[in-house]
Amino acid sequence: MSVYIENFKKFRPLLNELVSRDVKIKYRRSVLGVLWTLLNPLFMMIVLSVVFSNLFKFDIENFPLYLLSGQVIFNFFSDATNNSMGAIIMNGSLIKKVYVPKYLFVLSRVISSFINLMASFTALILVMLAMRVELHWTSLMAFIPLALLVAFSLGVGLILAAIVVQFRDIMHLYSVFITALMYMTPVIYPMSILPHWMKIVVYMNPITNYLVMFRNVMLNNRILSLWELALGVVEAVIALIIGLVVFYKKQDSFILNI
Template structure:
């Protein structure tokens, strides 16, 4: 374990360069640049609020905040895992030339998405202040569900990046999966409208629990339960272990398939 930590610290400057490169590439030739990380969730919130506010107005208080908080969590998961999926194949030229710990490419994709997550989180705080919503002390607990979200996404990203090297069809299948996952995550709708059988299915989605924890501390002025935290930690650790296991079992074969 100490060898892996020393290796990571040795290549940490490279990780910083990879993250910086990913962000520059994403906003290259963009007039507003990184500012889009603030504007994009705000514009989507306005559009979706207009469309769905009347439908759910009796079930959700402060629907724009409810919607924006859901977007922040799901958009990060979608962006980070989708970009991590092509982390190895997208850096094939560099991997073939020099030795670099291959997991750094996956981590850099997730970290670059994390910077966007922080910008979106800032947008949520600005909207809360603009709407004069109470910023309770529970907001200070928000790093807990957000960190679990990042680590969970990293675990999924490790699995996807390793599998995609050999099976490129995963890239197309995953976009379909994300579409289905959008409806199985309470981003737009409240859980209270779901029938019992569908409620149980949605609760099986690890993102649901993390999102509920995030909403509790941000807009419901509540502290998430110990049970919620334990479930989220267990799910995150399981996916991290599986992710790194799958990645390390397959990384020696990457050079043969990229």
């Protein structure tokens, strides 16, 4: 373990450069730059709030906040995993030239997505203040579901990055999967409108648990239950372990398929 830690410390400056590069590329030639990370979820919240609050008449208090909090969680997972998927392929020229711990490319994509997550989280706080919604002390616990979500997303990202090197079709199939997953996550709709069997299906989606935890501490003034916390930890640890194992087993063949 000490060898891996020392190796990480050695290449930490490279990780910083990769994260900086990813952020700069995303907002290159953009007039507003990183500000779009704040504006994008706000604009989407306004549009979706107008459409769904009038079309479906959801009986949810502060529906814009309910919607925005869902976007904060799901958009991060979507962004982190989509970006991680091409991390190895996009850096193929560098991987062929010098030795670099290949997981750093995936980690840098997740960290850059985490920076966007913090901006979106800031947007949520600003909207809560603008709507004069009380910020409860439980909001301080928001870092727990967010940290677990980051670990879970990193695990999934490692799996995708390793598999996509050999099977490029997954990049196209994943866009369909992530769309289906969004509708299996209570981002827009309340769980109360679902039939019992559908609730079971939705709760089988790991993102649902992280979203429920996040909303409970941010909007509902509830502390995290031991069940929610234990389930979130188990999901994150399993995803991370599987991701590391799959990535480690396949990383030696990357250079043959890039």
